[in-house]
Amino acid sequence: MRWFLYLEExxxxxxxxxxxxxxxxxxxxxxxxxxxxxxxxxxxVVGLVFFxxxxxxxxxYCIFLFTGMSISLFxxxxxxxxxxLRPALADIGRDNVYINMVHFLYKTDTPTNVCPSIHVLNSCxxxxxxxxxxxxxxxxxxxxxxxxxxxxxILSTMxxxxxxxxxxxxxxxxxxxxxxxxxxxDYSSLHKRAVISRY
Numbered sequence: 789m790r791w792f793l794y795l796e797e798x799x800x801x802x803x804x805x806x807x808x809x810x811x812x813x814x815x816x817x818x819x820x821x822x823x824x825x826x827x828x829x830x831x832x833v834v835g836l837v838f839f840x841x842x843x844x845x846x847x848x849y850c851i852f853l854f855t856g857m858s859i860s861l862f863x864x865x866x867x868x869x870x871x872x873l874r875p876a877l878a879d880i881g882r883d884n885v886y887i888n889m890v891h892f893l894y895k896t897d898t899p900t901n902v903c904p905s906i907h908v909l910n911s912c913x914x915x916x917x918x919x920x921x922x923x924x925x926x927x928x929x930x931x932x933x934x935x936x937x938x939x940x941x942i943l944s945t946m947x948x949x950x951x952x953x954x955x956x957x958x959x960x961x962x963x964x965x966x967x968x969x970x971x972x973x974d975y976s977s978l979h980k981r982a983v984i985s986r987y
Contacts, residue, residue, distance in 0.1 A: 791861050792901070795868075799900040803868035806903055806952045814953075816875050818886035820944035821893065827907055827941050834914045834934075842923045852913040852970035856962060860904050870900035873949040890948060897950070905951045908959035911938040913966070920971055 831853070838846035877891055915938040924930045945951035 791865075795861065795864055795901045796898055799864070799868045799870065799898075803870045803900055805872055806869055806954050807872065808953050811873055811946070811949075811952045814946050816880070816949055817947040818880075818882070818884070818890050820940075820947040821886050821889045822944075823937065823940035824893070824907070824944040824948055824950070825889070826937065827911060830937055830941070831910050831914055834917055838917065838921065838923070842921065845917065845921045845923060848920070848970045849913065849917040852917065852966050853910055855969055856909045856913060856966040857906055859962060859966070860906050860909060860959075861901075863904065864901040868900070869903045870898075871902055871949070871952055872899070873952065874899055875949060893948070893950070899950075902951050903955040904958035904962045905945055905955040906959075907945050908942050908951065908956050909963055909966075911941045912960060912963035913970075914938065916963070916967055916971070 835846065835849060835853075838849050874894060877887055877894070880887060915934050918924050918931055918934040942956060946953065946956060
């Protein structure tokens with residue numbers, strides 16, 4: 789978190805600006821602020837479910853999140869990047885609670901350190917974790933809901949002009965690489981050590 793905050797405070801408008809033609813074709817839609825903010829609860833709840841029900845799932849989930857976010861921050865450190873996609877909310881012509889929520893988002897989160905998108909990366913991680921979970925393997929509703937929410941969150945980053953298509957694609961590609969680290973090796977020994985250390 790300190791690393792992220794440091795970048796937020798020190799990366800300015802002189803960073804590499806990411807823009808594609810497709811970004812300009814995607815309309816701004818304030819209603820996507822709901823799934824965007826649900827991301828915080830989504831990532832937390834998935835972690836808590838695994839923490840209390842399956843420690844190996846929890847360990848793999850943490851490996852995915854921590855590895856992915858560290859790589860993302862490293863990329864932003866050596867290649868400062870940002871966006872100039874945000875609309876002037878006063879010119880939107882609408883005044884509702886969703887616009888106010890977007891205004892709060894824009895005020896508290898700078899349009900820098902965007903590629904690869906941590907929002908997208910962690911959404912992919914949570915969905916993968918649900919799909920790979922032994923605890924939830926027979927819970928079809930949970931898997932469908934996780935997929936729907938993950939896709940909604942990923943779309944929200946573009947419709948709110950928080951991320952460009954490049955940020956999203958890079959995050960999805962990174963999630964595949966981090967998946968190999970988190971889910972291919974056998975980490976059962978780590979789970980056993982964690983259990984032994986409790987006693």
